[in-house]
Amino acid sequence: MSVNTQRNKVLHCGREAEELNIGFIGNPNSGKTTLFNAYTGARLKVANWPGVTVEKKEGAFKYHNHVYKLVDLPGIYSLTSYSLEEKISRQFILSDEVDVIVDVTDASNLERNLYLTLQLIEMGKPVVLALNMMDIVEDRGMEIDLHRLPEMLGIPVVAVSATKKTGLDILMHAVSHHKEIYPNTKVVVYNEVIEDKIEQITQRLKEHDPQVTNTRFYAIKLLENDSEIMESCPIDVSDIVDQSYESEIIKEKYDLIEDIVEEVLVNKQERAQLTDKIDSILTHRVWGIPIFVGIMGFVFLLTFAVGDSVKGVFEGWLDHFGRWVEEGLLTVNTGPVLTSLIIDGIVAGVGTILTFLPNIAILFLALAFLEDSGYMARVTYVMNGTMNKIGLSGRAFIPMLLGFGCTVPAVMAARTLENQRDRLKTILITPFMSCSAKIPIYVLLSGMFFGKYATLAAFSMYIIGFVAGLFTAYVTTKIENKADQAKAPKESPVVNQLLIELPEYKKPNAYSISIYVWENIKAYLSKAGTTIFLASVILWFVLKTGTTGYVEDMSESFGAIIGRFLVPILAPAGLGFWQMGVSLIAGLAAKEVVVSSMGILFGIANIDSAIGLSTMQQTLGAMGFGAINAYSMMIFILYYTPCIAALAVIAQELKSVKWTMFVFLFQLVFAWLASVLFYQIAGLFM
Amino acid sequence: MTLNEAKNGKEYITEKTELKQPVKRRLEAMGLIEGTMIRKVNEALDGSVIFMLRGTRFAIGQELTKVITVREVTASDIRKRKKGRGMGLRDGSGKGIGKREKCLTKQSRWVKCQ
Incomplete structure (x- = not known):
């Protein structure tokens, strides 16, 4: 061991502590994150x-006594700056x-992947x-x-194969x-015209600054009229770059790629027929939408x-x-x-x-299947017509769908939308997609x-939402x-058009699905151990202490005093009880806390058990809180302000x-209006 | 004809596109340039289209399909395609590329170099 270290020191001239920064870049869905996970042992989300x-x-990981720092970047098709994640990736690899x-490429799809490769080589x-x-x-x-x-x-x-972990050492x-x-x-x-111009620009750049390296890359980018480089x-x-040569440059690159593919790919085949068969059903003209609705149902x-x-099993355990x-x-x-603090x-x-x-785990398991099979991208196509009618592209449907799991990653997924307005709109409506934290309440x-x-x-x-x-x-x-019309009356409203790659369907990978589900379960458990734990302790204090110190009767507690402030506001929605006010405020920390707070408020240790349910129903019934009030409460919770993590x-x-x-x-206002509207209308019929 | 008028399941050669930046740049980077062979796979009720481009399926919105012009594949296209470029066109050092490239820029990919 010591001999080895000694030798390394000699070989690397004492630079053995040197760090090497490696950037993983490549087309979307080419498996960069899977490769990153394979090296670092990380469990970042992968999907199809x-x-x-x-x-x-x-x-980071250690390779022959060296620390190699890996950076996993969002997938891009080219080194232009088209969407937000492309800008991030390009700026990063251009930096020091x-x-x-x-360059991580999907070898089964060499022709398209090599375009980025050629650009990366030109970068120098x-x-x-x-x-x-x-x-x-x-x-x-x-x-x-x-x-x-x-x-x-x-x-x-x-x-290499990132999933089978082969070729990793050689890479x-x-x-x-x-x-x-x-x-x-x-x-x-x-061609001669472009090469001539590259030569002229290169010379001028070198005259300006002899130190500058990759001049050819900048010259090409200037000829492409790349705004950031310009x-x-x-x-x-400007005398050399008299027009944009972008289309010609792209064409020449693809001509070379076709030559390369022709020469290196043996037995080039049309892609697997299986995807076409599945697509003829799942993306069917007429049945596409009903099938999607059926799957979500x-x-x-x-x-x-x-x-x-x-869940019954879990309840038994909790009772014990x-x-x-x-x-x-x-x-x-x-x-x-x-004792009261711990038990109540x-x-x-x-x-x-x-x-x-169990409910949460099953939901995430189902979502993992949708994401890993390749169906997720198809949904954008199936729903594109519907989404266009509301002014969004089908692409915005991915964040919405992810929102059924958790609002936090869903809001982040909105980054893939090209346009700032679309992002804002999508972020605004994503919290309406009922997240998994609301399941306990329903x-x-x-x-x-x-x-x-x-x-x-619960379905409704x-x-x-x-x-x-x-x-x-x-x-x-x-x-x-309307605002646009006022500014520029002639232009017709534009909807950002759908443009998305549809990956091949594949058999969901057991490992990536287990990571996906486990990471979400872990997040749920750690939320129970942190946010919900803390909120429960705080709630107990607020509900068990009052102006006179420790109180047995919660209606004299600080919590009740706070809750009563909200009674007049919540009354039109049928929620005019101080207990509901307290639990709705508590729910801002995390939606599950609404349920926790009810457990504490009504002194039921296992609220979800059969006995717990009937006890609480009686208590609520005696308060005058019936089915309509309950539904109104569900509506309010569905719509109102997302939790702190989501807001952040x-x-x-x-x-x-x-x-x-x-x-x-x-x-908040939407939730209030909707529940008031429901409660008032339902009151007319009941 | 434009892509929305094309038939499902048939192959076409792209001609001019009247796309606006930055969608034009994105589609070109994905390999949709003049003279590329594509296959229209499916069309939805709202006019969105799935098409196969260089071995990958893409879905695009209906407004985009109206500005992509395609023509039918002719017998000569297929003949040129099958003939291929063969091995040994290059010697690996980059020599000889210039001459061929010059020729290719003037004509579409499937047309024989004179």
Whole structure:
């Protein structure tokens, strides 16, 4: 061991502590994150649709005593700046923060992937090409000439399979040997006119600054009229760049790619026929939408019906646990106050939430299947017509669909939308897609008041949430268009058009699905252990202390005093009870806390058990809180302001305090209006 | 004809596109340039289209389909395509590229170089 270290020191001239920064870049859905996970042991989300990664993620691993820092970047098709994530990726690899670029390509789709490769080579940084998904290439009976391809490109090429973890060592070996080898940037030789202009610009750039390297890249970008490069260009080249040569440059690159593919790809095949067969059903002209509705219906049926049957087991455990803790506390003789805090506060607050784990796990399992199979991208196509009518592109449907799981990643997914307005609109309506945290509330309230129609009542929340989202986007678009008409009366309103790659269908990968589900369960558990735990303790204090100190009767507590302030406001919605006021405020921390707070408010340790339910129903009934009030409460909770975590990510994405405040108030007012409207109308009939 | 008028399941050669930036740039980067062979796969009720381009399926909105002009594949297109470029066109050092490229820029991919 020590000998080895000694030798390394000699070999690397004492630079053994040196860090190497490696940037993973490539087309969307080419498996960068899977490769990143394979090296770093991270468990970042992977799925089968373009645009899963929207943020750059960093990780490190040790390779032969060296620390290699890996950066996983959002997928891009080219080095232009088209959407937000493309800008992020390009700026990052152009910066000094990357020493070696690993171009991750989908080898089963070489023709399109090589376009970015050629641009990366022109950039002049050390590049290693990783041919990912080689297992798929072999399965299809294709072969890639691994000898000829690096010859033609002038950079090392390594075949890997990120899912099967093959070729990983060889790839890093190539990286370590090529960290200081700069490729020949003249990989594409353009026509005489363009080459002549490149030559002129290069000379002028070198005259201006002899230190500047990759002049060819900048010259090409200038000829493409790239706005960012044009602005930052220190010298005037307008006499040389008399027009945009972009189309010609792109065409010449593709001509070369066709030559390369022709030469290195043996047994080039039409893509698997399976995808076409599945698509003829799932993206059918007429049946596409009904099938999608059916799939989502099935997902929620699983979540509520199957989840509920598994949940019974968890409730049994919680009952036992509660009794066991109470007995334990009695034997060690803790005082009544501490016992109350633990039993009425923590067990009632946190424990209840844990019994909903089966529902949550099933929902995320179903979503994982949708995402990993390749269906997710199809939904944008199927729903494009509907989305166009409300002024959005079908692309905006992905954030909405993810919103059924959790608003936080859903809001971040809105980054893939090209246009700032579309992003704002999508972020505004995503919280209306009922998230998994609201499941406990639906299960509890509908189970208590709607008997055999409980599942239907819970279901209806998803539908009215979805409809409210569409309605909001529609109205916002109308307002925008009016404003536009006032500014420029001639132009007709533009909807940003759908443009998305549809990946091949694949059998969902057990490992990526288990990661997906486990990471979400972990997030739920840690939320129970942190936010919900803390909220429960605070709630207990607020409800058990009053002006006179510790109070037995909660109606004398500080909580009750606060809750009573809200009674007049909530009364028109049928929620004029101080207890409801308290739990709705508490729900801002996390929606599950609404359920926790009810457990504490009504002194029921296991609120979700059969006994707990009937006890609470009686208590509520005596208060005058019936089925209509319960439904009104569900509507309010569906629509009102998202939790703190979601608000934080909305603020981060919108980068505007004003708009974040707007989202906050909008949802609150919308929730109030909707529940008042429902309660008043329902009151007329009942 | 434009892509929305094309038939499902048939192959076409793209001609001019009247796209506006930045969608034009995006589609070109994906390889949709003049003279590319594409296959229209499906069309939805609202006019959105799925098409196959260089081995990948893409879905595009109906407004975009109206500005992509295509023509039918002729027998000579297929003949040129099958003939291919063969091996050994290049010697790997980049020599000889210039001459061929010059020729290709003037004509579409499927037309024989004179």
